[in-house]
Amino acid sequence: MTVKLSSSILAKLPPEVAGPKYDRAALKAGIVHFGVGNFHRSHQAVYLDELFNAGLGHDWALVGAGVFDGEKVGRGKLQEQDWLTTVVEQDSGHMSARVTGAMIDFLMPGDAAAIIERLADPAIKIVSLTITEGGYFIDPASGVFNPTHPDIVADAQPGATPKTVFGIILAGLLRRRDDGIVPFTIMSCDNIPHNGHVTADGVIGLARLIDEKLATWVSENVAFPNGMVDRITPATTDRERGILSSEFGLDDNWPVFCEPFRQWVLEDHFTDGRPALEKVGVQFVSDVAPYELMKIRILNGGHATIAYPAGLMDIHFVHEAMQEPLVRGFLDRLEHDEIIPTVPPVPDTVLEDYYQLIEHRFSNPKIGDTIRRLCLDGSNRQPKFIIPTIAERLKAGKGVAGLALESALWCRYCFGTTDSGAVIEPNDPSWDRLQTTARAAKAAPAAWLAMEDIYGEVGRSTLFVEAFAKALKALWADGARTTLTRYLAGNL
Template sequence: GNGEVTEATICGLARLSDPEIADWIHHNVAFPNSMVDRITPATGQREIDITRENYGIEDGWPVFCEGFKQWVLEDKFPLGRPALEDVGVTFVPDVAPYELMKLRILNGGHAAIAYPAALMDIHFVHESMENPLIRAFLAKLENDEIIPVVPPVPNTSLQDYFALIENRFTNPKIGDTIPRLAQDGSNRQPKFILPSTADRLAQDLDVQGLALVSALWSRYFEGTSDGGKPIAFNDPSADRLQAAALASRNDPMAFIGITDIFGSVGANPQFQKRFGEAIASLRSQGAAATLQRYLDGTLAS
């Protein structure tokens, strides 16, 4: 968790100059793991204009965010702590189940809707949720494939958690964008989507929807939307991802064969089959029709 990472970093730096101080920090300072959740879109001209026009404030970098906020913190403080629960902090013995829930359901949801929306020339996240195909795709994917492989979280209904997230995604005031969700997929897909895929494959469960997400990502990296508009990539691996996506037109396995991203998932025959069906449909019929086929249960036909 982030607490262990912070401790390793601080103790490692301290050890370079004074090993005794590093040992003291390790034995006496608490580094509790935590999870925070609040959708905060990138600042752009829209946010600058709203701040000036609605509030009379000239700010070159206002930070917008949603009303929802969540902070989950491990209760590991050797010398006491402030009563942060009085301002909304949830104290737990282990933050890992909460973090995994967020990564799989919320971040995974963002990763799932980013690429169909981009291929359909949709700019804002709330606009993607106004599209009945994308909203239904997200709901089916979450309820049928993602949530069933998320471990239980204390005192939490995963279905209620998704319903809350679905509502948060519809908020038009924060102006979250599809380009923000689509960026850095080479880092996000292995964290947010592929672990759910791997868990389902390990249990011999179907991955049709999750493979469709990977196919949508591949189709996105071919570089043009279904409407013919060029797609601007924001990913450190953009060049090799686009090369692999274009190569997959002749060899469907070229994209999912990128082993440092897909790992063993890309070599799984069931995943390969589902990916092949999805990418073929996306190229021949487009994103909207492919989502409809997934919803109708005819994507494999």
């Protein structure tokens, strides 16, 4: 016997499912969030739910927002259950479920007028974002905002109805400026280096195309705190819905399954106040950069390290990849030889302990994270998580054999077949381009590194070009298993 999630059953949830301890009807909106996906609902929304459970911050409830038609599907699923989400934490020997109620509304994605109206409301003090790496209109190689992107150019036209996140946010800020209302803080919760600065570049860059005075006003009056966020949260499938129903007796249209671990390090820089998130474990610091660099290089770089060899070996789940000695060995050696040495000291953190934690988290057999998810969107992820490490190694005159192999594995994956010959379905917004280039690189490896927007100067380094070509040729000649065996033996 199962029950369907909705507000009406919160008082009679199944016995092993925790629920909100606060009156959701008494919550007031204080945050508009763009990008209501699994990560947001396992991370920011959970922190807020815990704060509300502590009897604090009830005027900081969430209102969802979005710009793409595809987001209407998720909105519909949440609307059917009164914006509630079940969050299931899983690890070896541990599984718990809780219903979170921090979201109280979800504006129709793409309805710019309604979203701008809500952004103009003085009660909204923070606009937060989880729009993925590709949503910031930045040039992959340089990390700089691209003002020539067609969507940005369209939003900058006089009288245009904004269609991008930045265009809608800017329209909301303009309304507040004209109405004499304190501007909201814009808080990125995406895994991007210097995410606050990147967001500022996007909003101010668009403003500059419209009106230089507006750009100056935004620069001088709006806060863009940098933050580091972390929680492994895979996509929801029927598998997760089935587990929730069978193990806990609860039916949820869109539950979130995640690991128990979570972290949020945030600069304490806000325009008009913030919730007391330090009461529920958020670390407020003056400089996020050390934490951010550690996480992006060791964790996100580690994900990229195991993703592509596992993908070529037809491994489905991340924990299964960690059970493969060649993949686990590649991760361990590349991290210790080339990645971790580029990470400066982090306050109150032992880098080796952090790596061991990462290795444990990757090995979690319950989370159900997939290799395909880790392989997704390499054209946006590699320039943020891998290529800067290569650049730093090259600048210091250090070896890059392992990082060159990681890049070669990505190239080989983008060819579109595994070592067994199985077809790899498109797994990147630029898949056609990547596949065409990977096919050219089979005979001429330098063709892959000639993607200037991705590799930049790294792709012109003689040392890296030679190491990459050697690795790619080995992968084509011998396959991923033999190539990794040679690398681990010091023979590549």
